[in-house]
Amino acid sequence: MTTFGYGAILFGIVTVFGGGVMRVLYVGGTGEISLSCVKESVAAGHDVTVFNRGSRGDVLPVDVTALQGDLRDDATYAALAEKRFDAVCQFLAYTEDDVARDVRTFAGKTGHYVFIASASSYQRPARTHRITEDVPLENPFSAYSRNKAAAETIVLSQSDLPATVVRPSHTIHTRFPTVLREHLLLPWRIENGKPIVTHGDGTSLWTVTRSEDFAIPFVRLLGNPDALGEAVHITSDRAYTWDQLYHGIGACLGKPVDIVHVPTDTIVRYFPELAETLYGDKTASLTFDNSKIKQLAGAFSCAVELTELLAGPAEFYKASGYRPDEDDLKLDARIDAMIEAQRAVGPA
Template sequence: MSLNVLFVGGTGQISYSCVQRAVADGHRVSVFNRGQRQDELPPGVTSIVGELGGSEYAALADRGFDVVCQFIVFKREQMAKDIEVFAGHCGQYIFISSASVYEKPASHYVITENTPAVNPYWTYSQAKIACEELLKSSSNLPWTIVRPSHTVRTGLPVMIGDSDIMARRMLEGDPTIVAGDGHTLWTLTRSADFAVPFVRLFGKSAAMNDVFHITNDKAHTWDQIQMAIGRLLGVQAKIVHVPTDTLVKYIPDWVGPLTGDKAWSAIFDNSKIKGVVGDFECAESLEEILEEPILHLHRRLANGRPPRGDFDALVTRICKEQGALGEA
């Protein structure tokens, strides 16, 4: 069944692949954003340019969308505006939240949708939780909440900082940082793999007023991930392990993405989403998962490697000071 679908966002790390899949599955797709990304939309997609919350945005309510996919709401007040705009004006509102909302550390090593959404470390996750709670309390707006974990398309997975700078450091033989001992399990999902079950949620009565995460079933350690990036770049990654608490002393803002996310193992049970949309497959080998991000990296590096700066200097300093521990 072809549905009239709106993507708010549509050109991002996850949403672009979902737009492609929705078109491939025969849906009529419109994309609302500021029109500033370079990725070309698939043929047949209607582009609507405007600002979130502006007059063009309010007018979307009159377009009769069957499904609205919201990828760029990050704050409670933005969610309040969306409820005002779309309540009574769409068949299904899908909010893209985040798997980082789950409690840290999880009370069970396998995360399900019943794992509490409590993250005391990261304001980003707390804002997503507030959006979820407001949406759940709304009326006349059938909703579905989707929580992606770490999903890759153009960017490489690293624990801190700019991934292009970390890749350049690998290429130039400089050390890079992994928080902890490198044995923490982490789940990576290709955006193209995420998109398949995501689009299958469209119009599903069993998906209404419920929460799902969509991730790979396979997890890898952070050391395995960084070593694979090095192999694909043709170099040996030089990893320096630094305790999370130590890293946060250097940059307090790292407490969110580390203590509030990547410092904990993330293994997911996807049986709930599969029970609604059917089985789906995700690439499991790191070589296949990282193939597209590596391709995008090489395209960027062809225009010049990122320059050295303060972040480079800090990474070098941390690696040197960590390496000096225990020396006579």
């Protein structure tokens, strides 16, 4: 934990606990997690600004100020910092260089910097199945996870910018959880009676959190002096097997689900690009202890019934009119080839 001096916390901390309107900047703000946080901030009465490329500005609440710009443009970014926001929520930083730049840019100009890290950074292979924030950040399989962990170190080892690190696990809004990252192709396969794949025997546990549930405790952290210098994950307390999740998707679509279990090693032979996400994340059965976030932000609840948990992605899919394009048809054929080979040798 980093201890910050009084002069460093004059902005957001005083504002929010003094009862005033908090001025919050979201770097990102239209993504799978961040959009729900923006909406929750608006509901909490914050004055919200979003800075991004502007490609999805139509999804933002009308009360949000949308600023379009290039995150890589130092002059534009420096001008943004001069607006002196009470809190800055960084959803688009992925490396040490990204957050070091943020520290240089926002130090002395905001009261609370919140860096979005990743729960995938926790130790793999796992030595405990119940994850607390004290579990080491050691993931040798995933460069993404290692980069996020290294960025955390930069954020929490400095004392110029009051900061909190938040580690989401798998958080959904419009996308179903999938093993092969097939996204909309997965419900399309289910609707068309085609088999789908889970790794192993389908019984490994996976924690899925709705973004709107994540957003409630996240927004409560903003301007919270007890959160300064802390790292915390925010997830549901409930985990599901991958077979349960896929049958839940089928229930949302009103379709039976034909699941084929394929060993992780076999999947990686067919889809080497999935090695990081499978070995570095999805193969581990993990659940999360959310005691720390509840101490900092108060009690919160998450959807646990699968039809409620998966309703958002189901509505998005049904409204999308999705039909596989050329790339998805190629992916579809690769999945079929792997399933055919697996079924030829028998169950996983």
